[in-house]
Amino acid sequence: MLLPIVSCGNGGNTQVTTTAPVEKVQDWLIEVGEPTETFGVLEGQLCLDQDTFNLYQFINSEWVFVGCIRGTADEAPTLESKNGIWYINGRNTKLFNGTPAKISTIGDYLHINGVDTGIIHKVKEPVPEPTIEYLTEEDFKAQPAMFGSPWVNNNTRMKILVKVRMSKGTTITFLGDTSVYCWGVMETTDKDNASNGVWKDSGWNTSWNNPNEKTYTTSYLTGYFVITVGKFNTSGKVGAELTEDELANIHNMFKVEGVKAGDTSGNVLNNGSVNNPATKDTMVSINHRGWHQAPENTLSAYRESYNHGFKYVECDVQFTKDGVPVLLHDDTIDRTSNGSGTLSQMTYAEVSQYDFSYDDNDTVNDFSAYRGEKIPTFVEFIALCKELGLHPYIEIKGNMTDEEAKALIKIVADAGMTDNVSWLGFSGDALSKIAHNCPTARIVWVITDTNATKIAANNIPFAQMNLMTGQNQVVFDIWYTLATQDVVDVVSKYGIPLEVWTINDRNAILKLHPYVTGVTSDNFNAKEVFENAGIER
Numbered sequence: 001m002l003l004p005i006v007s008c009g010n011g012g013n014t015q016v017t018t019t020a021p022v023e024k025v026q027d028w029l030i031e032v033g034e035p036t037e038t039f040g041v042l043e044g045q046l047c048l049d050q051d052t053f054n055l056y057q058f059i060n061s062e063w064v065f066v067g068c069i070r071g072t073a074d075e076a077p078t079l080e081s082k083n084g085i086w087y088i089n090g091r092n093t094k095l096f097n098g099t100p101a102k103i104s105t106i107g108d109y110l111h112i113n114g115v116d117t118g119i120i121h122k123v124k125e126p127v128p129e130p131t132i133e134y135l136t137e138e139d140f141k142a143q144p145a146m147f148g149s150p151w152v153n154n155n156t157r158m159k160i161l162v163k164v165r166m167s168k169g170t171t172i173t174f175l176g177d178t179s180v181y182c183w184g185v186m187e188t189t190d191k192d193n194a195s196n197g198v199w200k201d202s203g204w205n206t207s208w209n210n211p212n213e214k215t216y217t218t219s220y221l222t223g224y225f226v227i228t229v230g231k232f233n234t235s236g237k238v239g240a241e242l243t244e245d246e247l248a249n250i251h252n253m254f255k256v257e258g259v260k261a262g263d264t265s266g267n268v269l270n271n272g273s274v275n276n277p278a279t280k281d282t283m284v285s286i287n288h289r290g291w292h293q294a295p296e297n298t299l300s301a302y303r304e305s306y307n308h309g310f311k312y313v314e315c316d317v318q319f320t321k322d323g324v325p326v327l328l329h330d331d332t333i334d335r336t337s338n339g340s341g342t343l344s345q346m347t348y349a350e351v352s353q354y355d356f357s358y359d360d361n362d363t364v365n366d367f368s369a370y371r372g373e374k375i376p377t378f379v380e381f382i383a384l385c386k387e388l389g390l391h392p393y394i395e396i397k398g399n400m401t402d403e404e405a406k407a408l409i410k411i412v413a414d415a416g417m418t419d420n421v422s423w424l425g426f427s428g429d430a431l432s433k434i435a436h437n438c439p440t441a442r443i444v445w446v447i448t449d450t451n452a453t454k455i456a457a458n459n460i461p462f463a464q465m466n467l468m469t470g471q472n473q474v475v476f477d478i479w480y481t482l483a484t485q486d487v488v489d490v491v492s493k494y495g496i497p498l499e500v501w502t503i504n505d506r507n508a509i510l511k512l513h514p515y516v517t518g519v520t521s522d523n524f525n526a527k528e529v530f531e532n533a534g535i536e537r
Contacts, residue, residue, distance in 0.1 A: 029041075159227070165191065165224060189223050283519070288521060289329065292365065315395065318397045393421075398430070431445055435466065443475065452489065455490055480516075480519075500519055
């Protein structure tokens with residue numbers, strides 16, 4: 001099922017509880033997200049989004065939004081079928097045997113086929129447009145122009161370092177005569193010393209080698225850029241000296257259009273500390289795949305996490321063949337279910353028929369008490385986290401498409417959980433899709449570089465270019481034995497918090513570097529471990 005795509009934001013905040021089966025019936029469609037299917041749908045048929053309780057009706061061969069229905073105290077309404085007839089909050093809607101649905105409102109209440117459902121009708125509130133601040137001509141022309149450059153120590157090239165931080169997609173258009181001048185752009189994360197920045201490539205952009213190129217578009221998620229202008233000599237090479245008039249009016253050769261990015265003197269932190277800004281906790285204890293004595297990545301496992309005092313839970317998200325996000329760690333369902341097969345090659349209907357109360361590698365725990373446990377959808381997991389007040393660490397398994405990232409972000413937004421989740425993963429590319437589509441997303445990057453030098457050379461520049469938006473926090477998550485002083489020295493310099501995985505040894509937790517603010521474990525609540533030892537963290 002394809003989910004509708006919306007921008008990041010706080011969507012509906014009503015908890016979903018319904019006794020209705022998730023199935024297609026003649027008179028109602030119960031879906032996840034806005035309906036898209038039209039084949040075989042009856043005129044006047046209703047569709048209820050079971051996440052947001054947005055109500056749609058099929059009119060003139062297309063789905064039309066009717067309203068968002070909720071109870072009198074903003075609780076979710078109950079929708080149930082009795083003997084083929086649908087009831088809302090116990091009231092007969094007279095929807096059966098293909099009867100076309102007629103929707104009306106009397107006062108504030110929704111009526112279906114003349115029956116008062118007792119549900120207040122609410123019009124969908126428009127999503128506010130984000131505040132966008134664009135680069136102005138004054139911003140660009142106020143940038144200092146410097147003679148010479150790190151490459152040529154004379155007036156044959158002029159460099160403009162633009163110190164206004166820009167978002168991806170900024171366009172730079174050269175207005176000068178390309179038969180006389182050559183120009184190039186480099187992107188960097190360093191606004192003060194561009195020569196020590198991180199460049200987009202080893203040479204100039206294509207316009208330096210192609211005089212006919214007039215426009216360049218930046219590709220970093222956020223960053224700064226440097227424009228360099230040269231002048232052809234009589235031999236057709238870049239090397240002629242720029243005149244004083246050319247040097248004085250160099251800004252007039254360019255038009256720069258783009259959106260300003262927020263300031264990121266690194267990371268957005270809580271009061272300048274390394275605390276988790278979403279929770280204000282100084283020590284985050286994350287339960288790995290839920291409580292270890294229940295089947296992993298199941299709703300029962302996360303209920304048990306809650307029962308054992310955890311506020312943070314980690315899950316693994318993947319997509320079925322038909323695009324439904326579900327919780328599963330492995331590529332196949334062989335280890336954790338009574339079935340077999342590769343998830344990406346199975347539809348949700350196929351995978352949901354199996355029992356996920358197994359773990360072929362676990363020789364200690366007996367999961368027989370959980371027989372009948374089904375694979376959870378991501379929608380169900382987020383709804384449970386909202387119900388229990390849990391903060392999910394959502395691990396993206398491998399890479400994903402931009403549309404899949406938007407689908408996950410929408411599910412979280414519709415549940416009103418945007419500011420109470422962390423997005424976790426080994427793939428920087430996958431996490432960059434989350435950051436690009438939801439600039440406030442808290443990103444936890446599981447890094448595998450094994451020493452401080454590699455982290456400084458590889459992970460930090462990538463995070464600055466692709467994960468830090470100026471509106472979010474980016475955290476590094478590392479194998480706990482690698483959280484050494486030299487690693488701490490590097491990440492703390494850039495204000496990047498450090499969390500570790502996966503520790504199932506109490507003494508190892510107690511020996512952690514004080515800079516570490518998050519611990520993932522199967523069975524230990526690190527915060528409680530420190531408290532029981534009389535250590536304040």
